[in-house]
């Protein structure tokens with residue numbers, strides 16, 4: 001037997017026990033007659049103490065060793081270690097495997113650059129914080145299996161070699177060797193298959209599904225990622241959300257011991273944008289957006305007089321902190337969002353200060369202060385323009401200030417559903433409507449009739465789960481009526497030929513008895529990031545890609561052998 005237990009299974013209760021431990025050498029201190037070794041295994045670190053008379057082989061950092069000995073109480077406990085009250089007095093010590101000097105320090109605190117960490121990911125993974133993250137991620141998956149199994153969901157795997165699925169990103173495609181010139185697409189999600197499973201009579205499906213989207217990468221995006229994907233038949237929206245709330249409640253409790261109060265709040269998309277300036281509002285703090293259109297439209301400032309919407313946020317106590325330099329930064333920020341500038345009003349003991357006062361009369365200034373409820377030393381920021389654009393830009397400033405001013409208490413979790421999204425968004429650049437979720441999302445019964453008269457007014461039976469300002473998942477009830485599906489496809493600009501080519505098999509299935517159905521997908525990485533408290537998606541993936549979508553460890557993607565290309569009938573254009 002190589003080991004009798006994990007390092008941190010041992011505690012003061014085990015003093016006197018004979019043990020065999022294995023692991024990596026985290027640190028070694030040689031004090032002549034005594035040698036101390038910090039031994040690390042998956043569970044944590046324990047101190048080995050080797051006294052005179054015990055033969056010590058050549059041992060260095062990251063060697064894999066086995067030590068046998070007796071647990072003893074330490075004279076001076078080490079408060080930094082879980083096992084700090086004890087040590088193991090070693091009787092026999094053996095090297096199982098040697099290690100070269102590692103290119104990075106293996107500890108939670110490391111200054112190694114991320115590309116180096118990804119190149120030697122197997123060493124990086126020895127860092128306890130990463131191991132903790134992967135354990136929590138595994139626990140979330142475990143909760144999903146347990147909960148959805150208990151609730152009658154059947155786990156079904158769907159293909160990875162398939163046709164394009166309409167989630168709006170670019171596909172990863174795979175050439176066929178058998179049919180030259182034909183390509184599979186890797187699934188952006190199992191969307192079509194899970195709906196076909198409902199037509200197939202499965203009623204409740206789930207899958208821990210791998211998805212692929214060839215998008216520009218960001219801190220919170222990877223080319224391949226995992227969804228906890230679900231679909232169910234014969235349920236209304238409330239029933240779907242209630243089942244999902246049960247899963248979230250269980251998961252937060254069992255991974256980090258946090259009690260989530262259900263039912264969760266439901267907020268209309270319109271309110272989220274209007275009040276929080278975001279479709280994924282962080283409701284852990286206030287700083288609400290306030291409509292001041294009526295007041296400021298009356299001013300002499302053209303930027304205000306012509307604006308459809310004028311909104312403000314009040315940053316408490318920030319007036320004295322807002323120097324010329326800060327105003328320049330705010331202006332720059334507003335320009336990034338396509339605005340000419342930003343209205344900055346400081347409320348002081350002597351009244352309001354702003355370069356825009358010359359355009360306003362006293363009453364307008366007074367009304368602005370009353371409406372925004374700003375106090376002395378508060379800062380009022382104002383943007384004017386098209387409603388959604390104004391809201392989203394102020395929403396970004398709202399969030400920046402909240403982070404900067406420490407408004408967000410650590411370890412607080414705020415979950416809510418955002419509902420009643422618009423079904424379509426109009427793309428000015430493409431001059432057509434696009435689906436805000438995907439083309440299979442059902443309109444709400446109350447707004448369905450606008451499909452014929454004004455598609456921009458149609459709301460969807462879609463729902464996003466938002467946690468601390470992150471979209472952790474989203475889904476919808478689906479269209480199950482062929483005529484309505486056709487209508488939606490037409491509004492989206494798909495010709496009959498497009499429909500037949502892209503979704504022919506899917507639309508055909510709807511002709512054979514389709515149950516009302518709906519579903520959702522949780523982003524496993526997003527959920528893991530929130531639960532692990534990290535903003536870097538690579539912290540919750542064992543072998544992630546870097547921001548160039550490549551893997552510094554394996555060097556994927558790479559050129560392939562010429563005969564492989566020949567098999568596929570592919571020529572590379574330099």
Ligand code: ASP
Nearest residue numbers: 189191475476519520521
């Ligand atoms: N397939 C959708 C997505 O990936 C989720 C859903 O509608 O169930 O966002």
